[in-house]
Amino acid sequence: MSTALVSEDSLGASGLRLSGISVALGGQAVLSDVSVSVAAGEIVALQGPSGAGKTTLLRVAAGLIPAAGIIAVGDDIKARPALIFQHHALAARLAVLDNVLIGSLSRIGLLRTTLRLWPDAEITYAEACLAKVGLASFGPRRADTLSGGQRQRVAIARALAQRAGVLLADEPVASLDPESATLVMSLLRDLAHNEGLAVLVSLHQPDLARLYADRSLRISDGRIVDHDVFGLLNSTA
Amino acid sequence: MRKGMRATRLKAGGVLIVLALVYAFCLWVVSPDLGRLWSGLPRLMRWLATGFPPDFSGPYDLALRASETFAIATLGTTAAAILALPMVLFAARPVMPVAWLYHPVRAVLDTLRGIDALVFALVFVAAVGLGPFAGMIGVALHSAGTIAKLWSEALETADLAPVEAALSAGSSRAQAFVFVLAPGTLPQTASALLYMWEFNIRASTVLGVVGAGGLGQDLKNAIDLLDFGRVLADLIIIVAMVVAVDRMSARLRRRLL
Numbered sequence: 001m002s003t004a005l006v007s008e009d010s011l012g013a014s015g016l017r018l019s020g021i022s023v024a025l026g027g028q029a030v031l032s033d034v035s036v037s038v039a040a041g042e043i044v045a046l047q048g049p050s051g052a053g054k055t056t057l058l059r060v061a062a063g064l065i066p067a068a069g070i071i072a073v074g075d076d077i078k079a080r081p082a083l084i085f086q087h088h089a090l091a092a093r094l095a096v097l098d099n100v101l102i103g104s105l106s107r108i109g110l111l112r113t114t115l116r117l118w119p120d121a122e123i124t125y126a127e128a129c130l131a132k133v134g135l136a137s138f139g140p141r142r143a144d145t146l147s148g149g150q151r152q153r154v155a156i157a158r159a160l161a162q163r164a165g166v167l168l169a170d171e172p173v174a175s176l177d178p179e180s181a182t183l184v185m186s187l188l189r190d191l192a193h194n195e196g197l198a199v200l201v202s203l204h205q206p207d208l209a210r211l212y213a214d215r216s217l218r219i220s221d222g223r224i225v226d227h228d229v230f231g232l233l234n235s236t237a
Numbered sequence: 238m239r240k241g242m243r244a245t246r247l248k249a250g251g252v253l254i255v256l257a258l259v260y261a262f263c264l265w266v267v268s269p270d271l272g273r274l275w276s277g278l279p280r281l282m283r284w285l286a287t288g289f290p291p292d293f294s295g296p297y298d299l300a301l302r303a304s305e306t307f308a309i310a311t312l313g314t315t316a317a318a319i320l321a322l323p324m325v326l327f328a329a330r331p332v333m334p335v336a337w338l339y340h341p342v343r344a345v346l347d348t349l350r351g352i353d354a355l356v357f358a359l360v361f362v363a364a365v366g367l368g369p370f371a372g373m374i375g376v377a378l379h380s381a382g383t384i385a386k387l388w389s390e391a392l393e394t395a396d397l398a399p400v401e402a403a404l405s406a407g408s409s410r411a412q413a414f415v416f417v418l419a420p421g422t423l424p425q426t427a428s429a430l431l432y433m434w435e436f437n438i439r440a441s442t443v444l445g446v447v448g449a450g451g452l453g454q455d456l457k458n459a460i461d462l463l464d465f466g467r468v469l470a471d472l473i474i475i476v477a478m479v480v481a482v483d484r485m486s487a488r489l490r491r492r493l494l
Contacts, residue, residue, distance in 0.1 A: 062405050063405065064401070064404075064405055080405075080407070082405075082406065083402075083405050085398065085401075085402060087398065089398035089399050089401065089402040090399060090402075091399040091417045091420065091421055092396070092399075092421065093420055093421055093423065093424075094417070094420060094421075098416075099399075102399075102402065102403045102406055102408065102416065102417065103406050105403060105406060105407065105408035105409075105412045105413075105416065106406060106407025106408060110409065110411050110412055110415070113408075113412045113415055113416050114415045114416075155402075158402070158406065159406075161406075162406050162407065
């Protein structure tokens with residue numbers, strides 16, 4: 001499959017910029033003046049203990065939680081990154097290809113959605129996304145027949161179908177066996193290094209961060225408290 | 238600790254006393270008399286015995302009545318589903334576009350469910366005259382409330398993670414509903430619809446009592462004339478129809494899972 005996942009008009013050449021993000025939930029500050037930037041072609045690990053604010057930061061960046069501050073993909077403050085959820089969040093009864101096409105819903109109307117009339121270009125693109133995650137032949141299968149690792153790869157394909165240029169992954173390997181975790185992390189690194197996407201991934205495992213990320217940010221009590229660069233180690237995909 | 242246990246015991250005792258009072262009231266109102274039942278059984282058995290052999294005379298008329306019952310239930314359930322669809326959009330929290338309409342719409346559903354199809358049919362006989370049309374309206378109105386409630390509960394208990402994923406991918410709420418939530422809850426919603434169809438086949442037989450057509454009409458006439466052969470024939474056809482529809486819907490449900 002030769003369809004490029006990052007086209008000229010997509011935001012592949014742009015990175016993610018979160019600036020001065022603050023969130024309070026129930027009167028409690030969850031994020032305080034957090035600033036993060038991820039360059040195109042870079043994969044950054046977000047680390048920290050449970051409750052530190054990793055998931056909240058990713059959900060803010062994806063536009064799911066309102067927050068004070070600036071969220072921009074490149075220079076575009078209206079664009080939103082694609083989010084890969086911790087437990088894949090696939091529609092279990094839908095076919096794998098339909099799940100990937102969910103990433104294209106913003107580009108088609110309600111009538112086409114209702115009648116399942118997908119433009120050929122969207123289907124071709126969704127198939128290319130599936131091929132990119134190594135599941136080219138899985139399109140017609142129901143999502144609930146896949147293994148955990150396969151489902152997470154379909155979730156990545158769905159995020160790719162958004163053509164967002166920036167991928168956010170919320171503990172994408174938390175519930176996977178070591179082999180599947182390796183596969184998913186390699187895939188995310190390849191998407192950054194080879195496809196030019198900016199990838200921000202929250203991880204609990206420091207060894208995975210060291211192996212697959214270019215940089216690591218440590219978040220604690222809603223603030224960025226530490227910063228590691230592994231770029232030399234992971235500069236080759 | 239002991240204080241808490243004592244309070245629990247007192248509460249349980251209070252509940253038991255209230256239950257006993259409720260049952261005492263019900264027994265006083267119904268006045269069940271097993272002696273009267275026992276003495277009436279021989280008469281009932283004599284009547285049942287006169288029902289053999291069942292009277293299937295006039296098969297064309299019987300088939301017409303049976304088809305009326307089937308049509309009342311099928312069209313009534315379909316119309317109910319069409320009525321329920323817009324209501325469910327306002328009665329299920331995950332899809333509800335206007336928050337303040339939630340409770341009023343729920344109240345409408347409760348009202349529709351609270352009035353039996355028989356009562357609706359009786360009212361609409363006055364409006365559209367005797368016949369299956371009044372029965373269909375009765376079935377449709379009562380079932381719309383039930384179907385909308387069952388559907389809204391299916392939507393409210395659905396896994397909303399895929400819906401959130403679709404919304405975060407930029408889909409509209411309507412798109413997320415038709416492409417993700419509706420197919421995701423299809424086994425529950427279709428099952429509720431098929432259940433209502435089965436239920437309405439049974440319910441439609443009773444509608445004849447108020448002149449709304451179907452086998453119930455034939456059954457009522459037969460009971461009025463003490464024609465127990467005919468009563469038995471009607472009951473056999475009703476049971477056969479219910480069993481057939483039950484099998485058919487069970488097969489459909491299996492295919493939808």
